[in-house]
Amino acid sequence: MNARTGRTVRRRTVVAAVIIMIVLLAFVVRLFDIQVVRADEHKEDAQTVGNFIGGATLPGVRGSIVDDKGQVLASTSVQYDAAIDPSLAGDVNRLDDSGDEYVETWGRIAERIGDIIGMEGAEVEEVADDALANNADAEYISLKKGLSTEQYRELLEIDAPMLILEPQKSRTYPNGAVGANLVGFTGADDEPLAGYELLENACLESTDGEITYQRSADAGVRIPGTTTETPAQDGGTLNLTIDTDLSWYLLQMLKEEVEVQNAQAGSIMVADVKTGEIKAAVDYPTLDPNDPGATDADDRGAKALTRSFEPGSTFKAITAATVLDQGAATPLTQINASGYEQFPNGAVVGDSFSHPEYAYTVAGALIDSSNVALSKIGELVPDETRHDYLEKFGVGQKSPIDFGSAEPSGVLHPASEWDNQTHYATTFGQAFTVTMQQVVSAYQTIANGGVREPVHIVDGCERPDGSTTEPDLPDAERVISEKAADETVDILENVAAQGMLADQISIPGYRIGIKTGTAQKTDGNGNYKAGVYFTSMIGIAPIDDPQYVVMVSLDEPRRITSSSANASAFKKAMTQVLKNYRVPPSEEPFEPLPKFKE
């Protein structure tokens, strides 16, 4: 090779290299432009136009409410809302199976939609037309809410481009009205409105999660490795202590009794003596939480827990327990009482039936439910003592159930404010107010040997990670001595066996104790209503080892206006409780206490 050809070759090489470098530089500049200078623009394009980023919410599941056996009282399900895009409401071109084009008219589509959701085709078209009349740019008008999954799938098959379907979380209550007064219900948007759905929302509520990923434009297939996920948090399970099957029976029986006795309403409450668990708290009338709008607003709450009333004669047993615990009397102590007496301080007390002066024993005073005799029994201890015992039994404080702000604490005036009539009236359950659970709790204390276990309905909240949160209940507390409690329980058995309702409430094979109560109701103007009462009957069984307290109350029964109206309902309720929990019949014989002192 000679020098001249060498130079030519070198020149060609340099020229080629320069051309290559220019092309490479052009690529580098373009790359820089795309990746750095116009990066944000392209990213936005990818999201909006290119549809390369996909995302979805991961819905959290709201927690269930279950009863003592784990049967579900409330659970989450999905419903669908249908809406129409009026701007797309028109005829649709479709291809049939053989590939030919045909036109499906808007009217035909509207009719098919209407068939599934239960509206006329013309109504569906009207909804779209009205929306357009209001706003010519309307793109969304709600058509129907609360569609089931079956309807949703049928609507999908219509393949209507103007139809928008959105899932909504909803609650379903498999047992309907059973336990509904406690469980409550939710409104639109899964928002709790009443009952334990609302009170324990912190336990039940869930948080939604989110998932985002990159995907291919055509098939929307996720590109593996590009997923970022915030997991959803599910709600916890709320465990209640109530027994659903027992609650159903009590509700059905209560409805029949309320109708037979021509009462306005009724309530039944059952508590376990040893643990304080409320096994049933039933109201009639009550709501179906699957359809809360079908009942009056007044009946949608839990009146058994929120109603306060003057207890009447049921609290005579607490007076007796107080006096027995203080040692001021025994069940055989003699009390002389006539049917109507005026006391030295000017107060006047009368019994429910007129009678001459009887030489009652303390037991006899409760068997005949004599107000006069109880007034004299109550005088054996000072007012302050009786007031303190009423407080220790739970009167005047909200019960441990704590059913929200709707639960009253009841009213108990300090002993220094008791006037002359109140001094006696408090011995037979007037001049203070209580709720049903406070009466049940007092009888639970007496039945449990004098030890008060806190009455409660919520057993605990079980979170998805397995941890359980239990409610903050007060400790068990001794209120009266075991001897006083046993003596009071004996007296209650005598009331059941020797009282005037003995035949109506006796349950063959079992020893039970009861006390009736007929309370006057205020008419709102400071006077008592005449002739109608709030009647209650509370009982304990079996006496040899008390396990259950049952209270039945009727609001203004008219067929029988006294607490005898409750006898049939109480007997059926107590029988069912004993049957449900397989309580064996009592074998020890009953030894009656004397009613009158000989």
Next chain:
Amino acid sequence: MSLAETDLIPFEAPIRRTEPGRTLQALPNGDRRRRPRLAYALTAIAGAAVIAAAQLALSTLTAQSSYELAAVEAQQRQLTLDQQELTDQIAGLSSPQYLAANASALGMVIDSSPSYLRLSDASVLGAGTPASDRSTVNMGAGNAAANSLIADTPLVTDQDATVAESSAPSLPEAVPSAPPIDGGLPSPATH
């Protein structure tokens, strides 16, 4: 001077130098080139091809799995909808009022206090009477526990009735009563 005596080559003849040990010879096979080794080339090309093929296969498989994933997710969506539909259908069938309406349509009763047989001493505790034909609750008089989930569901035991309108069947003329137990509970006579 004749030409014959002239020195034709005016220069001096170059001195032929012979260095010890060096002889110049023509190469025996001078124009044979070194042939490149085929094996190395084949290996390089094959390696490149294998790498390319492997990369193609892996990305195909990855993409394939995401298509499978999409198909499986679509299937899961359909199954979730199936499950929701079925759950809606059976919701409320386990409720106590539905069970009670079915039992009542068969003629079953919820009676008064039960009797217990104690096997240890063959004694009968409690009331000791058979169940009467009167139930302490009467589903036929109206269902107290409304439940819109099963309001229109026909009863299993009586396809014409629903929870709201169940009625007990009428009793036959002669209702056989249970035989009395005397002489202890019957026990099998085996050895």
